[in-house]
Amino acid sequence: MLRLFDTATGEVAPLDLRTPGRVSLYVCGPTVYDAPHLGHGRFALVFDVLRRYLLFGGLDVTYVSNITDIDDKIIERAAEQGVGESELAARYEDAWWEAVDALEVLRPDETPHATGYVIRMVDLVADLVARGVAYETTDGVYLSVGDVPGYGLLARQPLESLRAGARVETMGEKHSPLDFVLWKKAKPGEPTWDSPWGPGRPGWHTECVVMSLDLLGEGFELHGGGLDLAFPHHENERAQAVAAGRTFATHWMHNGWVTVDGEKMSKSLGNFTSLDDLLGRSDPRAYRLLVLRSHYRSPIEVTPDTVAQAEAGLGRLDELARRFALADPLADGPVVGPVGGGDLDGPALDAFVDRMDDDLDTPGALAAVFDLARRANAAADAGDGVEAARSARSAALLAGGLGLRLRGGGGAEVDPHSADLVRRRDAARAARDWARADGLRSELESAGWLVEDGADGTRIRPR
RNA sequence: GGCGGCGUGGCCGAGUGGUUUAGGCAGGGGCCUGCAAAGCCCCGUACGGCGGUUCGAUUCCGCCCGCCGCCUCCA
Numbered sequence: 278m279l280r281l282f283d284t285a286t287g288e289v290a291p292l293d294l295r296t297p298g299r300v301s302l303y304v305c306g307p308t309v310y311d312a313p314h315l316g317h318g319r320f321a322l323v324f325d326v327l328r329r330y331l332l333f334g335g336l337d338v339t340y341v342s343n344i345t346d347i348d349d350k351i352i353e354r355a356a357e358q359g360v361g362e363s364e365l366a367a368r369y370e371d372a373w374w375e376a377v378d379a380l381e382v383l384r385p386d387e388t389p390h391a392t393g394y395v396i397r398m399v400d401l402v403a404d405l406v407a408r409g410v411a412y413e414t415t416d417g418v419y420l421s422v423g424d425v426p427g428y429g430l431l432a433r434q435p436l437e438s439l440r441a442g443a444r445v446e447t448m449g450e451k452h453s454p455l456d457f458v459l460w461k462k463a464k465p466g467e468p469t470w471d472s473p474w475g476p477g478r479p480g481w482h483t484e485c486v487v488m489s490l491d492l493l494g495e496g497f498e499l500h501g502g503g504l505d506l507a508f509p510h511h512e513n514e515r516a517q518a519v520a521a522g523r524t525f526a527t528h529w530m531h532n533g534w535v536t537v538d539g540e541k542m543s544k545s546l547g548n549f550t551s552l553d554d555l556l557g558r559s560d561p562r563a564y565r566l567l568v569l570r571s572h573y574r575s576p577i578e579v580t581p582d583t584v585a586q587a588e589a590g591l592g593r594l595d596e597l598a599r600r601f602a603l604a605d606p607l608a609d610g611p612v613v614g615p616v617g618g619g620d621l622d623g624p625a626l627d628a629f630v631d632r633m634d635d636d637l638d639t640p641g642a643l644a645a646v647f648d649l650a651r652r653a654n655a656a657a658d659a660g661d662g663v664e665a666a667r668s669a670r671s672a673a674l675l676a677g678g679l680g681l682r683l684r685g686g687g688g689a690e691v692d693p694h695s696a697d698l699v700r701r702r703d704a705a706r707a708a709r710d711w712a713r714a715d716g717l718r719s720e721l722e723s724a725g726w727l728v729e730d731g732a733d734g735t736r737i738r739p740r
Numbered sequence: 741g742g743c744g745g746c747g748u749g750g751c752c753g754a755g756u757g758g759u760u761u762a763g764g765c766a767g768g769g770g771c772c773u774g775c776a777a778a779g780c781c782c783c784g785u786a787c788g789g790c791g792g793u794u795c796g797a798u799u800c801c802g803c804c805c806g807c808c809g810c811c812u813c814c815a
Contacts, residue, residue, distance in 0.1 A: 543813095
């Protein structure tokens with residue numbers, strides 16, 4: 278039984294299901310006004326791992342993640358670049374999918390776009406106004422936060438405490454500084470939709486509450502996103518649902534930051550590395566491994582050094598796949614449970630599940646994978662082929678459960694010149710001409726290959 | 741000011757009131773190898789500081805120091 282830390286209660290609790298065997302997740306996706314950075318990649322990976330683990334456990338998972346394609350930032354950026362908002366959004370949405378595809382993050386089952394749900398957003402806002410919890414001002418419609426029971430749940434602070442910290446200067450016509458905008462009345466030149474309050478566009482918090490409820494229904498199991506979304510974004514989504522008398526998500530999950538020199542990576546601080554940069558200079562799987570190596574709620578530091586460490590660890594797992602010619606467990610999509618059987622290492626699987634069930638302890642789960650790798654090699658060295666194969670197969674399957682694909686054979690194309698060097702080296706070794714064999718190894722190494730001698734002769738792979 | 745998190749061996753990063761260790765990377769020694777590589781075995785006696793509780797604390801409590809986050813757009 279999976280237990281997860283719930284931001285709303287501050288405790289680790291079992292993930293209760295509306296319907297046995299089925300689980301629905303809504304994860305706030307990106308606002309597509311710029312290229313995604315490492316932080317976006319982390320949230321995509323964290324929730325991909327959660328999703329894969331639920332599938333691994335045999336659950337029927339519905340995963341929804343939106344694209345925010347209308348927003349202040351998009352309007353601003355489009356104006357700067359002299360392009361239309363929809364054109365800009367489409368460009369960065371493409372960049373988004375390209376990056377997460379490279380990370381082997383599974384595509385959501387549904388990807389609602391905010392612009393496709395405006396009519397329903399207007400309906401919600403009108404309902405909130407009719408219920409007397411929202412009010413109109415000269416620039417928009419606002420939710421009266423003081424009228425929502427339990428406001429402050431996700432901030433983990435009571436309303437009064439939040440009010441004390443709020444910035445009063447941005448209050449305008451709002452009744453309380455914490456009241457937030459549901460509908461923004463149009464300013465000249467902005468894209469607009471019709472509403473009872475005149476042309477305008479929805480507020481960000483209204484977008485996600487409408488899309489999640491529409492696609493997943495009331496009482497869906499889990500709503501997630503980066504920790505910075507807990508307050509005010511998720512708080513405000515929840516407030517609208519509560520104010521409208523609807524049951525919202527029953528569990529809240531937030532991932533920690535990617536940090537740079539200990540500070541949160543963000544667009545506003547300007548200390549970000551784009552996903553493209555990282556993926557261009559390292560194995561995309563290394564970032565997944567890096568994310569898995571620490572707990573999802575902890576901050577992670579991504580540096581050339583930690584990336585290199587992850588790549589080295591990956592090399593070890595790939596070597597395992599190569600040695601045992603393991604089949605790719607992700608060849609036909611994600612690993613779907615129930616998983617088990619006599620040809621797998623039961624205790625190791627149990628250890629893996631035990632770690633994952635405990636609030637997604639991926640570092641612990643990974644330890645189980647590496648442990649299997651070591652045991653597979655040790656058993657093979659000792660001549661126990663059966664045990665070795667079982668451990669190796671189990672390691673690959675569990676790695677696959679985490680979305681980590683191991684690369685064994687196949688690999689890089691060997692150019693004719695290098696292939697010739699390999700042939701000549703085998704001949705030299707057969708003739709016990711070590712000086713010549715060593716010279717040929719040097720040549721191969723300077724051509725970028727890693728050279729290994731096995732029972733079947735010289736083997737090379739890219740360094 | 742309010743609320744919250746963190747500080748673990750060379751690096752990354754889990755975890756736990758004590759008798760046996762996370763795991764990975766790097767390093768040292770050994771086995772294997774023509775030499776390597778890969779793999780396996782062994783090794784380093786770590787838990788910010790000061791007190792307290794306890795037979796015993798890295799793990800619980802208090803204080804202190806340092807770092808970070810949220811309270812405003814943000815994954």
